[in-house]
Amino acid sequence: MARGIVVVTGGGGEMGLACARRLGQRGYALLLAELDGERRLAAAAALGREGFEVREVACDVSDPVSVRALAEACAALGPLAALVHTAGLSPTMAGGERILRVNLIGSALLERAFRPLAREGTAAVLIASQAAHFAADRATPELDALLDDPLRPDLWERLADLDPQALGPGGAYAWSKRGVIRLALRAAPAWGARGARIVSLSPGIIGTGMGRQEFAQQPFMATIVERTPLGRMGSAGEIAAVVGFLCSDAASFVTGTDLLVDGGSTAAVRPLLAPRPR
Secondary structure (H helix, E strand, O other): OOOOEEEEEOOOOHHHHHHHHHHHOOOOEEEEEOOOHHHHHHHHHHHHHOOOOEEEEOOOOOOHHHHHHHHHHHHHHOOEEEEEEOOOOOOOOOOHHHHHHHHHHHHHHHHHHHHHHOOOOOEEEEEOOHHHHHHHHHOOHHHHHHHOOOOOOOHHHHHHHHOHHHHOHHHHHHHHHHHHHHHHHHHHHHHHOOOOEEEEEEEOOEOOHHHHHHHHHOOHHHHHHHHOOOOOOEOHHHHHHHHHHHOOHHHOOOOOOEEEEOOOHHHHHHHHHOOOOO
């Protein structure tokens, strides 16, 4: 009998699949949430062949009804052991408004829906990005206050007013991921009251299909890899290993924080992006 349920959003992607496999090895039952039906079924079939207990469900994380249905499906299966939120859109995958809706609003909807299922020992990991750290120097109190209210109906319009660059996919992506980091920090007390933990994890450039697409279409990605102290991209397995740690008892005192898993690249590249004095 499974020890509990691990929910992985974006479970059909390389990162989500790697995280599911890592946590499934601990005897947890897996619930893969993925909007792309072909990827979802393929991932579930692959894990099933490897002997894991796995179920799959279609889920659009930007849709409150879909997210509630996912939480209900989890509750029907058993106690929540972990929520690993890898679903998201990168700058080359959609327009700015859709990126903000999936990345930030989706994270807020998931946090709200799954918090009542959290119990002693439950952990939630929200995937953010080093892009959020690159954007930190441009953040203002007004911007952060807006990101801290992600379910307000005029979020997109207000963000565009405060930062016109947010209209583009790159700007929307960076702010959406900064909002994810701040969400984990803000939600930690409520999760802690239930004996649970919530953190964010910010990958650098990872050699998944999404990461390779960004690398191919955004020239600055090559600069990041070149300046990475480890001299390479990361792998989905390396992200999954850190997620495994964050969801384990070894991380029992880790909550309300962001962990950079970037090969050291953020610190190396951030000075290149700092605003120039006038």
